[in-house]
Amino acid sequence: MLKQDLLGAHVNPIWLADTQQALFNSLMQALSRPGQLENWTKWLENSPVYLAVLATLLDGEVSLADVDGLLKDDHWPLLQAQNVHSEQAHYALCDGAKAISFQPKLGTLSSPDFATTIILKVSKLDTHHGDIRLKLTGPGVNGETQVSVSGIDQAWLEQRNEWCSAFPLGIDCILVDDTQIMGLPRTTKIELIETTQNEDLN
């Protein structure tokens, strides 16, 4: 794999075509199987996972809103995406620990694909332990599955359920922590079964 540019400078693998092919396949599996965590550590080389997700999906044809200022200025020319307001964006990058500040596009009845995909950064995704335990059902889930998410404002989950209440309208989410991703397409039914945030305070 070519990891140097023409002048010999090191190129981070997330910008290379074959890494993006592998990352996309992992992303496709994640979105096909909600609740399944995909670990991206081997591809990252210190890049944040959300940047790798954006690098895999974006080019000049689509728009991005960096709602909570997670990106650095030098990421934008590499991503090539148009920088637009969050309410018009095809993709929105948000910090799950912060409050929701915008209304994403939900698509239209005849074109539900005109909806925003939200890349939501949380502090930890885990199969067993975390602040909020979720039960997931719906397409892609064999029966039901459970997953724990830490570092997310509970309002995000409630608002997401509200946005996705009238299928086929809705938003699709890609949850990321420091090393893993998890897909939450609009078809997934999320049930909050346990929250340990309050117990920690006690």
Add this chain to the structure above:
Amino acid sequence: MPNQANTSDIQFRQASVEYNFGFLDEYAKKEVRRSVLKAIAIPGYQVPYSSREMPMGRGFGTGGLQLTLSLIGKQDTLKVIDQGSDDSVNAVNLRSFIEMTCPGIDTTTKVSEANLIQSRHRIPEQALREDQVLVLQVPYPDALVVVEPSEDKRKIMHGEADYSRLLVKLYEDIVKFDEITISHRYPTRINRHYVIDSSPIPRWDVPKMNDSRALILLGAGREKKIYAVPPYTLAEPLEFDDVPFRVESFDDETDKRRTCHRCGCDHSFLDEFVDAISGEKLYQCSDSDYCDEQLKARSVKQGLEG
């Protein structure tokens, strides 16, 4: 598998370095990939995409080919099926093209060895696994086209899940012929909302889409649409309470199940052949890999018994 015999190794290697890996440019792949994610998130919805010109006629599998080329990487093993067989013209040429433009990939004829399967007209008999992805080539993606010529109106009908006119068409079939006359491309409802054209697979294969362990992607190159049946998703063929969906019957006049004349299998989808010399009708498994596996299992069993 060896490359096509009529292409010399040198020509083959030269051709492969002239193209980007996977023939398509990376922007084209990214667009297909974004559409795939939308298709998975909205099961059964036909996501429009700007289908690129491919070096083959539209309608010969360009939709499936663009999906495969956008997904495939050097670590992947590909199987290409045409009408159940790896050896027919469409399968051989598509496989050869992908081998040429994707140096480093593996190809196979065995379902069990492949993680990416591109198919025309069949879903393999052998149950697929979670780590496999099935790509189907689709000529006509919209099940509503038989009752509504306007795409604008069809999109609204799909959004509202209004399939009443399609059901009337099926009802009229029953009134006129005592049977729903759709033999392949059977309209199938995904996740209780969108009805898809299930591509020209026989009715036999439609139940395999329901609760499938593998992700199924469908690509229509000429009509510029991508849609998907995610794993573990409800896929119900349209039917009536009193006229249930049924698959093809392979029973003979005496109600005995016909078997494959080659491997003896009595539970697979059969193709009918006419023997050129005797004029006798012969039946053989449509899925050539499955037929080979059954034949091998039978010879092992006979060997053990012998």
